[in-house]
Amino acid sequence: xxxxxxxxxxxxxxxxxxxxxxxxxxxxxxxxxxxxxxxxxxxxxxxxxxxxxxxxxxxxxxxxxxxxxxxxxxxxxxxxxxxxxxxxxxxxxxxxxxxxxxxxxxxxxxxxxxxxxxxxxxxxxxxxxxxxxxxxxxxxxxxxxxxxxxxxxxxxxxxxxxxxxxxxxxxxxxxxxxxxxxxxxxxxxxxxxxxxxxxxxxxxxxxxxxxxxxxxxxxxxxxxxxxxxxxxxxxxxxxxxxxxxxxxxxxxxxxxxxxxxxxxxxxxxxxxxxxxxxxxxxxxxxxxxxxxxxxxxxxxxxxxxxxxxxxxxxxxxxxxxxxxxxxxxxxxxxxxxxxxxxxxxxxxxxxxxxxxxxxxxxxxxxxxxxxxxxxxxxxxxxxxxxxxxxxxxxxxxxxxxxxxxxxxxxxxxxxxxxxxxxxxxxxxxxxxxxxxxxxxxxxxxxxxxxxxxxxxxxxxxxxxxxxxxxxxxxxxxxxxxxxxxxx
Numbered sequence: 001x002x003x004x005x006x007x008x009x010x011x012x013x014x015x016x017x018x019x020x021x022x023x024x025x026x027x028x029x030x031x032x033x034x035x036x037x038x039x040x041x042x043x044x045x046x047x048x049x050x051x052x053x054x055x056x057x058x059x060x061x062x063x064x065x066x067x068x069x070x071x072x073x074x075x076x077x078x079x080x081x082x083x084x085x086x087x088x089x090x091x092x093x094x095x096x097x098x099x100x101x102x103x104x105x106x107x108x109x110x111x112x113x114x115x116x117x118x119x120x121x122x123x124x125x126x127x128x129x130x131x132x133x134x135x136x137x138x139x140x141x142x143x144x145x146x147x148x149x150x151x152x153x154x155x156x157x158x159x160x161x162x163x164x165x166x167x168x169x170x171x172x173x174x175x176x177x178x179x180x181x182x183x184x185x186x187x188x189x190x191x192x193x194x195x196x197x198x199x200x201x202x203x204x205x206x207x208x209x210x211x212x213x214x215x216x217x218x219x220x221x222x223x224x225x226x227x228x229x230x231x232x233x234x235x236x237x238x239x240x241x242x243x244x245x246x247x248x249x250x251x252x253x254x255x256x257x258x259x260x261x262x263x264x265x266x267x268x269x270x271x272x273x274x275x276x277x278x279x280x281x282x283x284x285x286x287x288x289x290x291x292x293x294x295x296x297x298x299x300x301x302x303x304x305x306x307x308x309x310x311x312x313x314x315x316x317x318x319x320x321x322x323x324x325x326x327x328x329x330x331x332x333x334x335x336x337x338x339x340x341x342x343x344x345x346x347x348x349x350x351x352x353x354x355x356x357x358x359x360x361x362x363x364x365x366x367x368x369x370x371x372x373x374x375x376x377x378x379x380x381x382x383x384x385x386x387x388x389x390x391x392x393x394x395x396x397x398x399x400x401x402x403x404x405x406x407x408x409x410x411x412x413x414x415x416x417x418x419x420x421x422x423x424x425x426x427x428x429x430x431x432x433x434x435x436x437x438x439x440x441x442x443x444x445x446x447x448x449x450x451x452x453x454x455x456x457x458x459x460x461x462x463x464x465x466x467x468x469x470x471x472x473x474x475x476x477x478x479x480x481x482x483x484x485x486x487x
Contacts, residue, residue, distance in 0.1 A: 089115040090124040097144045107151050117155040126167040133174045142175035162193045173206040197241045239272045251276040267298050313346020318355040341374040348381030376409045383416040411444045418451035442474045
C-alpha cells in the first residue's frame with residue numbers, strides 16, 4: 001500500500017498549479033492564442049499519457065493531406081490514383097457549390113456530375129469548407145456545407161459516419177449556427193449514431209464561451225445513448241473529456257453530481273479530480289483527495305505518480321522527488337521516460353536547471369533513453385532561461401543520439417536564435433526543418449515573424465509570411481498575424 005503520509009500538507013503547501021496537456025479540438029494556436037509572445041506552452045507536446053488513459057479520442061482527422069490514407073499495403077500507385085481522383089472530384093464539387101444561388105440548382109448539377117461519393121470525398125469537401133470560414137462568409141459556408149452534407153447522404157452506396165456528422169458540427173460551430181448544430185446532434189441520435197466523447201468535446205468547445213457548458217453536461221449525464229467505453233459509467237467519461245478541455249470548475253460540479261447519484265470514485269476519478277483541484281489552486285482539497293484515495297483502498301497508479309512528480313518538480317523539491325522515484329521502484333512501478341520528463345519539466349519551470357541535469361543523467365542510469373519530448377523540455381527550459389549555449393549543446397546531443405527534432409524542438413531553437421538576435425540562423429533553421437520533412441506549424445512562423453517585427457525588420461518579416469503562403473500553409477490564418485497587409 002502506498003504511504004500517503006509521505007506527501008503531507010507541508011510538502012504540498014505553496015506549490016503552483018499543475019499544467020496539463022491540451023490536445024483538444026480547441027486548438028490554442030489556431031484560435032490565435034500564444035501568438036503574440038511567439039511561444040507556445042510546453043504542455044502542448046509534453047505527452048501526459050495519464051490523462052489519455054489509453055483512450056482513442058477519435059481526434060481530428062488528418063485532413064491536411066489525403067495521402068495519409070494511402071497506407072503501406074497494396075498497390076500504392078492504384079491508391080495514389082484513387083486519392084488524386086478524390087481530390088479532383090472535391091475541387092469540381094466545390095466549384096459547383098460556390099455557384100449556388102437563385103436560378104442555380106447546385107444539388108441537380110452535383111447529381112449530373114456523376115462522381116462516386118465516398119467517405120474520403122465527403123471529408124475532403126467538408127474540410128475545405130471548414131478551413132475557409134471567416135466572419136464575412138460564415139453564413140454561406142454553413143449553408144453550402146449543409147447542402148453538400150444532405151446531398152451526399154442521399155447518394156446510393158454511401159452512408160454518413162459519426163465522423164462526417166462531427167465535421168458538419170464543426171462547420172456549424174465555427175459559423176456560429178448553434179441551433180443547427182444541436183439539430184444535427186438530435187438527428188445523429190434519432191438515426192442511431194453513437195454520441196461519443198468527440199461529440200461531447202465539440203459541444204463543450206462551442207458552448208463553453210456562451211455559458212452553456214453546464215447544460216451540455218447535464219444533457220449528457222441524462223443521456224442514455226452516451227456510451228464511451230471503456231468507462232464503466234458516463235460520469236468518468238464526462239470527467240475525462242472535461243479534463244482535456246481544461247473545464248476544471250465543471251469537473252468539480254460533475255464530481256458532486258456523481259456522488260449524489262451514488263457512484264463511487266475509482267483511481268481514474270481521483271486522478272482527474274486531484275488534477276482539477278490542483279489546477280484551481282485548492283491545495284488542501286488536493287491533499288484531502290490523496291488521503292481519501294488511500295483510505296478507500298486505492299493505490300496510486302502510473303498516472304498518479306506522474307502528477308505527483310510534476311507537483312514536486314514545480315515546487316522545486318528535488319529531494320522529495322528522488323524519494324518518490326525510489327518509492328515507486330519499491331512498490332513495483334518502474335519510473336519511465338514520461339515520469340522523468342514530467343519531473344524535469346516541473347523543475348525547469350522552477351528554474352532549478354542543476355536538478356534538471358541531474359535527473360536527466362539519472363534517466364540513463366535507470367535504463368531510460370531520453371526521447372524527443374524529454375530533449376525538447378530541456379532545450380525549452382534553457383531557452384526560456386536565456387541559456388542558449390546550453391540549449392545548443394542539448395540540441396546537438398539530441399541529434400548525435402539519433403533523436404530527430406520535432407516541430408516543437410525547432411520552435412524552441414528558432415525562438416532562442418531570435419532572442420539572441422541571430423535572425424539569419426533562425427530563418428535558415430526554418431528552411432532546414434522543411435528540408436528534413438518537418439512541416440512548420442503556425443506558431444513557428446509567428447515566432448519568427450514576431451521577433452523580426454520587434455527588431456524593426458519588417459521586410460524580413462513579410463518575406464517569412466510570403467514564404468508561408470507560397471508553401472500553401474495557413475493562408476486562412478493570415479488575419480491572426482497582426483498588422484499584416486497583403487503585399
